[in-house]
Amino acid sequence: MDIIAHHIRLHEGTAAARFESWVREVDYAACRNLPSVLAFSVQRVAAEPDAPCHYFEVISVTSGEDFRRDMRTTPFQELVSAFDTMASVVGEVSGTRIEPGYTAGSLSDTPSGAPSGMERIPAHVTDET
Template identity: 55%
Template sequence: MTIIIHRIRLLDGVAPDRFETWVRDVDYATCPELPSVLSFSVQRTAGPAAEGHAAAEPPVYVEIIEVSSLADFEHDMQSPPFQKLVSDFDQMAEVVSETVGDRIGDGYRA
């Protein structure tokens, strides 16, 4: 099983609520149409405090995608449902880093 981790930054002027609603209502709902996706979640993290300022920047998001294989996922990326996700996503956010790896064992989940 392959794990893909994206660090995501919202585009200027995009409200976190707009992005988070889209993640819950559209992004998650599309996953069953992508056979290679075994699990998918998006996490909100606090943005870093700007130097010399008490207020934090907008949140930074991290998405974790577990796929059956990179080849299978690359195939799914060509599908109309995935292309629609890309089109929507590109209007709100950008991936600022990507890490790809493999899980060690089954992990733990309560």
């Protein structure tokens, strides 16, 4: 799985509320039409107008090649057109996850091959029990 992270800066005069509403109502919904997108989220970083970055987005995709194919579709181009009226991507980093990663609540919080004793200890267990 590939991960792409974009640093986003709002254009002068774009209200954060407008951008965030668009993210919730349009951007997130459009992901259903992009087969390569496995997960997508936008995080608020700073509200100060002169901040170098106001948001960052994290996109998990099946592969960079698959995502580039989705980027050529009409639904994606419509997202770009709307996004460009409000903000700019001012930085990007991407890479491939070192699997399996960690997800709380997964069937096994212990990576395969982890030494014995690395299992999760219930919160109610103390040295006194």
